Amino acid sequence: MKILSVISGLGYGGAESQLMLIAAELSRRGHEAVVYLLTDHAPRIAALQAAGVEVVVDRKRSRLDLAVVRRLRAFLRSRRPDVVHGYLFDGNWYATVAALGLGVPVLCAERSSDYRLSRAQWLAHWPVRPFVSGVIANSERGRVQARALFGLPDRHAHVVWNGLDLVGIDRRLAATRPDPRTGFFGRSDIRLAVLVGSFNEAKDQLLAIEVIRHLVGLDPRWRLLLVGASFGDRLEYANTVADASTRYEAAVRDRIAAAGLGEHVRLAGQRPDALELIGAADVLLSTSRREGSPNVVLEAMAAGTPVVATDFSDIARLLPQPWQVVGDRDPLSLAQAVLKVHACRDAVAAEQRQWVESHATIGTTVDALLRLYAAYGRAPAAPVHQTTPGA
Secondary structure (H helix, E strand, O other), rough: EEEEEEEEEOOOOOHHHHHHHHHHHHHOOEEEEEEEEOOOOOOHHHOOOOOOEEEEOOOOOOOOOOHHHHHHHHHOOOOOOOOOEEOOOHHHHHHHHHHHOOOEEEEEEOOOOOOOOOOHHHHHHOOOOHHHHEEEEEOOHHHHHHHHHHHHOOOHHOOOOEEHHHHHHHHHHHHOOOOOOHHHHHOOOEEEEEEEEEOOOOOHHHHHHHHHHHHHHHHOOOEEEEOOOOOOOOOOOOOOOHHHHHHHHHHHHHHHHHHHOOOOOEEOOOOOOOOHHHOOOEEEEEEEOOOOOHHHHHHHHHOOOEEEEOOOOOOHHOOHHHHHHHHOHHHHHHHHHHHHHHHHHHHHHHHHHHHHHHEEEEEEHHHHHHHHHHOOOOOOOOOOOOOOOOO
8 A cells, every 4th residue: 555644743752653663564564655744853764764664854834834735735646645644733734635636535643632722723623624534543532532523423533552663672672771870860779760751731740840759758769850852943933832842841940940859850851762761760650631642651561661640541541550540640649659669560560561562562553554544545455464462
């Protein structure tokens, strides 16, 4: 099949990471996988190209750039993909508009849940939603939201879990690497919690600061490493989301200073070795308000790092012990859950890994996607790839 995926860029977010794995696996199986980027923010482009995936880089100069729509439409005319798969709001919108009247089915991705579109987003979304063929969410809660958002019948709203390359993860984690405890905190006798995510209200790093404040009170050995950054100046045009992210990071820094936690919290910035940092941690802490199926949680489960999370989306379906999910978002309750999961680390880690092997390999994910691409697309898919757990 010819599958064209459309997304804003190739940064280090969960959607970008998942798209890269999917496109690489499609290419490995002999399908023609092409990724069309709406911006030139693509620090990971070389890795995707090395996997045999064609990447086309465009350059939006405004939030609504009709020149990009025309170029993408011309690309669709020339390449005639069997399916177009959009990712995130901009990828969904540009893919749908560019494909109007061309007879190419468009599948939109839903990567989160429990959110509201801004007024500007809603005005852009409303007139084009009748032209979407279907939506693919990475969580059941996201599927319900997407079905309502796009006004689709139930049969056109689907769930495909995120998938991981377990062989690649195991290979990376087996390599010798420096201890982040010493690297970031200057001592090896600490207990390390890691939170990974861009700075924004949805990830709620401010709650994580309160959790570590309680943890330090219960056990002064605990430290918190925040991996990620604000959206910063990635775009050439004004963007309220990026501005809000920058302000939120400043608020996190201010809160760390006001709480006197400068020796207990470090901001690592955007890191290509986030997986290795997760694998070296004692606990992955996820304080999100809303998510879909978070890659970093799955990566921690695969890496043998116990997870403690707030209650969002389908997280309770992923984690083996109900007490790993703290529903009331109380920082003391989260701190106590961290201590509990650390005390039974090995047992929880084994259960987490087993769940990923059974439900969240990239082979399983691509099998499910190919069935949907074949159902919606203009050409039949090849037989699905048979995988074994961990493959």
